[in-house]
Amino acid sequence: MDWKLEGSTQKVESPVLQEQESILEETGEDGLPEAFQLLQIDAEGERQEGEILATGSTAWCSELSRLAGQIRRLYGSNKKADRPFWICLTGFTTDSPLYEECVRMNDGFSSYLLDITEEDCFSLFPLETLVYLTPDSEHALEDVDLNKVYILGGLVDESIQKKVTFQKAREYSVKTARLPIQEYMVRNQNGKNYHSEILAINQVFDILSTYLETHNWPEALKKGVSSGKGYILRNSVE
Numbered sequence: 001m002d003w004k005l006e007g008s009t010q011k012v013e014s015p016v017l018q019e020q021e022s023i024l025e026e027t028g029e030d031g032l033p034e035a036f037q038l039l040q041i042d043a044e045g046e047r048q049e050g051e052i053l054a055t056g057s058t059a060w061c062s063e064l065s066r067l068a069g070q071i072r073r074l075y076g077s078n079k080k081a082d083r084p085f086w087i088c089l090t091g092f093t094t095d096s097p098l099y100e101e102c103v104r105m106n107d108g109f110s111s112y113l114l115d116i117t118e119e120d121c122f123s124l125f126p127l128e129t130l131v132y133l134t135p136d137s138e139h140a141l142e143d144v145d146l147n148k149v150y151i152l153g154g155l156v157d158e159s160i161q162k163k164v165t166f167q168k169a170r171e172y173s174v175k176t177a178r179l180p181i182q183e184y185m186v187r188n189q190n191g192k193n194y195h196s197e198i199l200a201i202n203q204v205f206d207i208l209s210t211y212l213e214t215h216n217w218p219e220a221l222k223k224g225v226s227s228g229k230g231y232i233l234r235n236s237v238e
Contacts, residue, residue: 064098066200068105073202075112081209088115090124122172125149132169133204135197137176140183144212152201179207184218185231195230 071089078084093099094116102109121130132151133141144150151169169176178197187195199207207224211217218233225231
């Protein structure tokens with residue numbers, strides 16, 4: 001999903017931001033729903049650095065379908081959650097192939113209870129409220145702050161480079177964080193010798209949602225990190 005970055009640090013009087021401010025005023029510091037910012041799927045971990053997906057190619061269309069499916073699963077999880085997040089899709093145009101794929105794959109997508117905007121997160125929200133979730137960050141996420149806007153970063157684009165989401169966050173001096181997989185999990189030996197901390201957006205969401213309800217990272221990570229990623233909880237090998 002290609003989107004233009006404006007990089008404004010000024011307050012943006014957009015309907016989405018006004019709605020967020022209204023929600024926070026009504027619910028108070030401990031109220032719900034919380035702000036959770038969904039941007040793009042992290043597709044770069046699925047192929048080698050420098051590999052190119054041509055727009056309209058079979059592989060490119062497949063990535064769009066995967067993203068649309070993950071958005072459906074994420075939305076379904078949020079509906080069932082005891083403490084649902086407020087979700088906003090940014091850089092998302094209704095005339096884009098991604099939107100068309102979401103409508104095709106997800107019944108009732110146009111009626112989903114979430115916000116969709118063509119604006120990007122860096123111009124939509126105050127930069128100091130943003131936390132960019134990326135496995136390349138040096139900082140492990142310790143808690144979910146209800147006053148922050150969390151970004152799931154990833155790209156469905158014609159050319160993918162490693163750490164592009166992390167570099168974008170640094171360009172705008174936005175805080176970054178990674179899920180605490182290294183702190184609570186260890187690599188598990190497997191026949192393919194495969195280990196990856198890159199998760200689908202619905203898996204990351206399930207981890208954050210479970211942690212918000214339990215305040216227990218091991219339980220949350222067990223919910224979202226499948227055995228196929230090559231990691232297990234530390235106490236599982238003791």
